[in-house]
Amino acid sequence: GQNIDQPTEMTATEGAIVQINCTYQTSGFNGLFWYQQHAGEAPTFLSYNVLDGLEEKGRFSSFLSRSKGYSYLLLKELQMKDSASYLCAYMDSNYQLIWGAGTKLIIKP
Amino acid sequence: DVKVTQSSRYLVKRTGEKVFLECVQDMDHENMFWYRQDPGLGLRLIYFSYDVKMKEKGDIPEGYSVSREKKERFSLILESASTNQTSMYLCASSTGDRHTGELFFGEGSRLTVL
Numbered sequence: 001g002q003n004i005d006q007p008t009e010m011t012a013t014e015g016a017i018v019q020i021n022c023t024y025q026t027s028g029f030n031g032l033f034w035y036q037q038h039a040g041e042a043p044t045f046l047s048y049n050v051l052d053g054l055e056e057k058g059r060f061s062s063f064l065s066r067s068k069g070y071s072y073l074l075l076k077e078l079q080m081k082d083s084a085s086y087l088c089a090y091m092d093s094n095y096q097l098i099w100g101a102g103t104k105l106i107i108k109p
Numbered sequence: 110d111v112k113v114t115q116s117s118r119y120l121v122k123r124t125g126e127k128v129f130l131e132c133v134q135d136m137d138h139e140n141m142f143w144y145r146q147d148p149g150l151g152l153r154l155i156y157f158s159y160d161v162k163m164k165e166k167g168d169i170p171e172g173y174s175v176s177r178e179k180k181e182r183f184s185l186i187l188e189s190a191s192t193n194q195t196s197m198y199l200c201a202s203s204t205g206d207r208h209t210g211e212l213f214f215g216e217g218s219r220l221t222v223l
């Protein structure tokens with residue numbers, strides 16, 4: 001299979017914070033992407049990291065460590081509408097996206 | 110608003126039938142992609158195109174072909190459908206910089222092959 005890994009499912013409480021991890025192994029790297037996909041809907045782009053560090057965008061932040069092959073998506077002040085699958089993907093040396101299987105996030109009241 | 114439209118949300122076909130999945134985007138994007146999405150697996154790239162009349166094989170092109178006669182339309186063809194092609198098919202497009210990973214997806218076509 002592809003050498004990118006993320007948890008299958010996570011559960012969190014409304015109003016809390018959750019961190020979704022993604023690890024990858026590749027010799028050629030051109031960025032790390034996060035997408036959100038609600039059930040039965042199209043994936044939508046959330047974030048892009050190509051340099052190490054944290055990128056913040058409202059309630060969502062994404063972190064990258066290239067040396068560790070590691071990224072996470074941080075969701076703050078969770079809302080019920082954040083229940084969705086979160087897809088991690090890295091761009092390889094051929095500029096193609098390699099996708100993780102997705103993390104299904106369940107938000108409980 | 111950016112829009113990628115897939116012709117059919119749900120299809121049921123029989124083994125051996127020819128299947129056409131159509132995708133149209135209204136953003137004047139150069140790049141278009143066909144993926145399939147299966148439970149427990151990441152999106153897998155079937156074919157992509159960076160220009161009209163141009164096509165490139167992705168990771169799993171076997172059993173599929175594509176057509177891009179116009180910039181806005183990218184069709185996926187299953188010449189002879191088989192049960193292992195039962196899946197969700199997602200079309201996507203992106204701007205001219207082929208290095209961009211920001212894709213715009215259609216809502217998907219769920220194909221069942223009996």
